[in-house]
Amino acid sequence: DAMVIQNPRYQVTQFGKPVTLSCSQTLNHNVMYWYQQKSSQAPKLLFHYYDKDFNNEADTPDNFQSRRPNTSFCFLDIRSPGLGDAAMYLCATSRVRGYEQYFGPGTRLTVT
Amino acid sequence: GENVEQHPSTLSVQEGDSAVIKCTYSDSASNYFPWYKQELGKRPQLIIDIRSNVGEKKDQRIAVTLNKTAKHFSLHITETQPEDSAVYFCAALHNAGNMLTFGGGTRLMVKP
Numbered sequence: 114d115a116m117v118i119q120n121p122r123y124q125v126t127q128f129g130k131p132v133t134l135s136c137s138q139t140l141n142h143n144v145m146y147w148y149q150q151k152s153s154q155a156p157k158l159l160f161h162y163y164d165k166d167f168n169n170e171a172d173t174p175d176n177f178q179s180r181r182p183n184t185s186f187c188f189l190d191i192r193s194p195g196l197g198d199a200a201m202y203l204c205a206t207s208r209v210r211g212y213e214q215y216f217g218p219g220t221r222l223t224v225t
Numbered sequence: 226g227e228n229v230e231q232h233p234s235t236l237s238v239q240e241g242d243s244a245v246i247k248c249t250y251s252d253s254a255s256n257y258f259p260w261y262k263q264e265l266g267k268r269p270q271l272i273i274d275i276r277s278n279v280g281e282k283k284d285q286r287i288a289v290t291l292n293k294t295a296k297h298f299s300l301h302i303t304e305t306q307p308e309d310s311a312v313y314f315c316a317a318l319h320n321a322g323n324m325l326t327f328g329g330g331t332r333l334m335v336k337p
Contacts, residue, residue, distance in 0.1 A: 155314055155327035156269065170324075203268065211257055211318060214325060216268040
């Protein structure tokens with residue numbers, strides 16, 4: 114019954130080595146979000162897609178990119194991970210604007 | 226933009242007691258206020274939400290109250306149980322956009 118699926122659950126990458134995290138959803142929701150969550154902090158929105166319309170948060174580093182090839186899938190690309198990018202990355206979806214968001218289980222990224 | 230303050234940052238209660246977590250928001254145009262529970266290493270899970278046209282909402286042991294005039298909302302958990310121990314996040318959603326602004330989180334510990 115998984116609704117928002119993230120792969121992998123744990124990812125280890127080397128400093129500067131590009132990495133891609135994936136999210137898929139079975140809810141057919143229009144909106145998909147990527148959040149970064151560091152230990153003991155609230156999730157921080159990086160960007161979101163409303164259908165194919167990409168919306169980047171002003172303070173999201175250029176190092177982070179996203180792709181949404183279709184309704185079901187969304188990818189987070191980190192072009193050159195730094196030690197400060199180690200975090201939990203959460204994908205979320207919502208049906209339309211202003212409705213509840215459903216979170217995936219997250220991908221814990223470690224940068225060595 | 227929206228700013229959400231959450232208090233307290235940590236809360237310890239005895240099993241069976243009530244717990245109250247409070248949040249204030251800054252943007253009077255925000256109209257949707259969810260509460261998420263996040264257990265260690267897991268995804269945030271929506272536990273209750275309220276929209277601005279309602280003053281109170283209850284679901285079994287959990288209730289949320291909203292005071293639009295004062296721009297604050299609160300989570301009330303009655304008859305707390307050890308499994309209620311988690312980090313709780315409040316959030317506010319602005320009607321015009323998709324962005325949830327989260328509070329800083331409250332670590333609730335329920336002692337048996």
